[in-house]
Amino acid sequence: MTTGARHWRPHLAAERKVTHLVDARTLLDPRVLLVTGKGGVGKSTAAAALAIASVRTGRRTCLVEVEGRQTMRALFNTEPWDFDEREVRQDLFGLSIDPEASLAEYLAMFYGARRLSRLVVNSTAVEFATTAAPGIKDVLLIGKVKEMERRRDPDGRFVYDMIVVDAPPTGRILNFLRAPEATTELVRVGPIREQAQSLIDLLLDPNRLRLQLVTLLEEMPVAETAESAQALTELGVQLNPIIANRVLRPQADAATMKVLADGIAADTLQTVLAGSGFDDPASAHALRHLGEQHLRRLGLQDEMRAALHEGVDVPVFELPYLATRSFAENEVSLLADVISAAVS
Amino acid sequence: MSDANGGGAVVSGLVQARSRSLDDVVARRHVIVCTGAGGVGKTTTAAALAIEAARRGRRTIVLTIDPARRLAQSLGLSRLDTAPRPVPGVDGLDAMMLDMKRTFDEIVERHATSPDRVQRILDNRFYQQLSASLAGTQEYMAMEKLYDLDQTGRYDCIVIDTPPTRNALDFLDAPKRLTDFLEGRFLKMFLSPGIAAGRFATRAVGVGTGLFMRAASRVTGAVVLDDLAEFFQSFEGMYEGFKQRAQAVYHLLQRPDSAFVVVSSPEPPSLREASYFLRRLARDGMPTAGVVVNRVTVAPGGHVGAAPTAELMEAAAALNPDDDIERATAVLLELAIEARAIVGRQQQAIEAAFHGLTPPRLVEVPLAGGDVHDVDGLRWIADHLTGATAA
Ligand SMILES: Nc1ncnc2c1ncn2[C@@H]1O[C@H](COP(=O)(O)OP(=O)(O)OP(=O)(O)O)[C@@H](O)[C@H]1O
Ligand SMILES: Nc1ncnc2c1ncn2[C@@H]1O[C@H](COP(=O)(O)OP(=O)(O)O)[C@@H](O)[C@H]1O
Ligand SMILES: [Mg+2]
Ligand SMILES: [Mg+2]
Numbered sequence: 001m002t003t004g005a006r007h008w009r010p011h012l013a014a015e016r017k018v019t020h021l022v023d024a025r026t027l028l029d030p031r032v033l034l035v036t037g038k039g040g041v042g043k044s045t046a047a048a049a050l051a052i053a054s055v056r057t058g059r060r061t062c063l064v065e066v067e068g069r070q071t072m073r074a075l076f077n078t079e080p081w082d083f084d085e086r087e088v089r090q091d092l093f094g095l096s097i098d099p100e101a102s103l104a105e106y107l108a109m110f111y112g113a114r115r116l117s118r119l120v121v122n123s124t125a126v127e128f129a130t131t132a133a134p135g136i137k138d139v140l141l142i143g144k145v146k147e148m149e150r151r152r153d154p155d156g157r158f159v160y161d162m163i164v165v166d167a168p169p170t171g172r173i174l175n176f177l178r179a180p181e182a183t184t185e186l187v188r189v190g191p192i193r194e195q196a197q198s199l200i201d202l203l204l205d206p207n208r209l210r211l212q213l214v215t216l217l218e219e220m221p222v223a224e225t226a227e228s229a230q231a232l233t234e235l236g237v238q239l240n241p242i243i244a245n246r247v248l249r250p251q252a253d254a255a256t257m258k259v260l261a262d263g264i265a266a267d268t269l270q271t272v273l274a275g276s277g278f279d280d281p282a283s284a285h286a287l288r289h290l291g292e293q294h295l296r297r298l299g300l301q302d303e304m305r306a307a308l309h310e311g312v313d314v315p316v317f318e319l320p321y322l323a324t325r326s327f328a329e330n331e332v333s334l335l336a337d338v339i340s341a342a343v344s
Numbered sequence: 345m346s347d348a349n350g351g352g353a354v355v356s357g358l359v360q361a362r363s364r365s366l367d368d369v370v371a372r373r374h375v376i377v378c379t380g381a382g383g384v385g386k387t388t389t390a391a392a393l394a395i396e397a398a399r400r401g402r403r404t405i406v407l408t409i410d411p412a413r414r415l416a417q418s419l420g421l422s423r424l425d426t427a428p429r430p431v432p433g434v435d436g437l438d439a440m441m442l443d444m445k446r447t448f449d450e451i452v453e454r455h456a457t458s459p460d461r462v463q464r465i466l467d468n469r470f471y472q473q474l475s476a477s478l479a480g481t482q483e484y485m486a487m488e489k490l491y492d493l494d495q496t497g498r499y500d501c502i503v504i505d506t507p508p509t510r511n512a513l514d515f516l517d518a519p520k521r522l523t524d525f526l527e528g529r530f531l532k533m534f535l536s537p538g539i540a541a542g543r544f545a546t547r548a549v550g551v552g553t554g555l556f557m558r559a560a561s562r563v564t565g566a567v568v569l570d571d572l573a574e575f576f577q578s579f580e581g582m583y584e585g586f587k588q589r590a591q592a593v594y595h596l597l598q599r600p601d602s603a604f605v606v607v608s609s610p611e612p613p614s615l616r617e618a619s620y621f622l623r624r625l626a627r628d629g630m631p632t633a634g635v636v637v638n639r640v641t642v643a644p645g646g647h648v649g650a651a652p653t654a655e656l657m658e659a660a661a662a663l664n665p666d667d668d669i670e671r672a673t674a675v676l677l678e679l680a681i682e683a684r685a686i687v688g689r690q691q692q693a694i695e696a697a698f699h700g701l702t703p704p705r706l707v708e709v710p711l712a713g714g715d716v717h718d719v720d721g722l723r724w725i726a727d728h729l730t731g732a733t734a735a
Contacts, residue, residue, distance in 0.1 A: 040383040286644035286646050290683060
């Protein structure tokens with residue numbers, strides 16, 4: 001039925017050229033990526049895509065979820081993720097860290113008796129600890145990541161080459177990153193105090209860990225990204241190139257876009273489509289509207305791209321908006337293709 | 345396709361929800377709380393509902409939390425100002441920016457027994473951490489402000505926005521959490537095991553208090569106990585007032601002339617959060633008015649919107665790529681195909697999220713051409729919310 005395809009083939013968004021290619025080869029350089037951004041911009045999606053792209057470069061990778069929302073489980077269509085790292089795809093491990101489990105493991109590590117500590121933890125100890133010193137929860141999460149980053153197999157190799165963390169959103173990320181330091185202020189002695197220092201070392205080492213900001217080319221996310229980029233830099237953490245997600249691409253080449261911009265009259269459309277079944281006035285109206293809307297969105301996006309480049313001095317790497325019927329592992333894998341192309 | 349196997353009742357529940365708009369809510373409810381995940385359009389929805397309520401002659405105020413800069417300007421607000429201000433060009437509408445930290449300080453000022461105490465609390469490092477990080481505190485502060493405004497009796501309709509949070513449910517628990525916390529349950533447990541032993545033992549059978557204490561102090565190391573102790577001492581005597589007020593706020597929210605509007609984007613993560621929130625509101629006996637799915641993609645009209653996708657593809661393929669107009673027309677057809685794919689994905693996500701739940705109303709607001717940041721843009725949103733324009 002699509003025999004006419006030899007004339008003209010609808011090009012899917014993902015197949016379109018990446019027009020704003022930046023030097024993104026460094027995207028997968030660090031060993032730990034903390035992915036953050038304003039709520040809903042695609043942090044989890046980007047984290048999953050980065051992890052898949054990392055696996056493809058031959059790295060054993062762990063994708064870590066920290067807020068227990070089971071986003072990854074839905075994305076990969078697997079069993080729920082939990083505190084046990086499990087291989088969800090070849091060389092891709094999945095883990096969902098929750099503070100209770102981290103605390104239990106932590107106690108077990110220092111004091112043995114895992115069963116006992118679980119019991120204690122399930123009582124009000126966590127509530128106590130996290131209420132009395134709210135940063136402790138975050139310290140435990142970062143602590144778990146550090147443990148994984150340092151972990152070696154029997155022949156001395158790091159167990160994970162890459163750890164991608166679907167981290168808290170930008171609204172919370174500063175407190176999250178400051179937690180170890182805040183803890184050294186509140187907690188003056190003891191194991192947590194000692195550990196906090198080693199976490200600060202991890203956070204500030206650009207070869208080991210970087211922050212991955214994700215944004216949309218829309219007003220509020222861009223403003224929040226610019227603010228966060230500055231604050232994070234001041235904090236001393238290294239930023240990865242920023243990912244702009246859901247970027248709309250021009251639907252066609254420049255010449256055709258020009259024709260669209262000039263506008264096609266409704267009756268012209270009806271004539272062109274005569275006999276196709278789509279020459280009704282309502283269709284002509286709808287098509288004109290779609291064209292105008294597409295151009296307007298691209299225009300707005302250009303403004304926002306300019307604002308983003310003005311607001312941050314980090315390269316921006318764009319992932320396309322996927323206008324697909326569904327959004328699941330397959331789509332994430334398409335986004336990973338774009339990342340793979342950029343890093344190779 | 346999903347209604348083929350016995351999903352009839354569920355679907356008709358949603359169909360019914362879709363047939364009702366927020367028109368009567370704007371016309372009659374006294375308190376309207378807009379809630380949902382971050383970035384979905386809570387602030388926008390709150391402002392639009394408020395403009396519409398004012399248009400109907402109701403004395404209205406909207407409390408906003410983190411408006412986009414240009415929206416704040418349109419509402420006549422600046423970041424530094426937290427007093428109610430008239431919205432330029434909209435009769436009968438005030439807007440107010442909420443500063444959560446400031447609200448918490450005000451509560452301390454109101455309930456503390458002496459000015460000296462107020463200062464001690466505000467200066468306490470622990471208080472500073474707490475007001476920023478105890479889960480639900482920020483949300484709760486918004487509700488406190490709501491209560492204040494209600495008490496003034498100056499408004500027929502109070503529309504309130506909620507902060508973007510990790511967990512949109514936190515604020516329902518916040519009053520309890522706060523009072524629990526301020527009553528020093530944890531502290532008492534920590535400082536005087538004897539007192540807490542009874543309560544604790546019933547909670548964690550088989551684990552002695554001493555053991556708990558040892559574990560807790562191992563975890564915290566030596567939390568600066570002076571700060572903590574001082575903090576709780578300063579709060580002594582405030583608990584009762586605080587608790588009563590928290591109760592009053594809760595009851596205000598539960599009143600039948602209050603309304604919770606759950607805002608969501610048409611993407612699965614925020615829809616999931618919305619459905620979770622609906623359940624939670626029901627559990628707490630809160631008056632849920634309905635769901636707003638914001639920024640939906642609208643199906644194209646005409647045959648382009650109705651015919652099978654394959655026919656659109658065929659029509660596109662049949663056009664001559666060497667002719668400018670025909671090639672451009674093919675691109676428009678391709679845009680239609682994409683729009684329809686997105687509509688399909690969004691509608692499926694909406695059905696899946698609310699499967700088995702029957703929100704009283706379900707309203708869709710289309711994705712606007714650009715940002716919504718002025719009164720005209722808000723009126724456009726309001727028309728969709730009240731059914732004056734169908735999505
Ligand atoms: N490139 C893309 N193209 C099209 N849709 C996308 C794209 N990226 C993300 N989405 C859609 O946006 C939704 C939200 O993405 P995601 O869950 O990754 O956001 P998030 O930032 O992690 O959200 P939250 O703040 O709630 O954790 C996805 O479920 C998907 O439907
Ligand atoms: N229906 C809509 N169409 C297009 N843009 C919208 C729509 N609703 C909201 N927006 C835009 O989305 C952004 C986030 O909206 P906002 O109301 O601030 O979200 P929230 O308060 O939930 O974080 C704003 O820039 C706003 O202009
Ligand atoms: Mg997420
Ligand atoms: Mg908001």
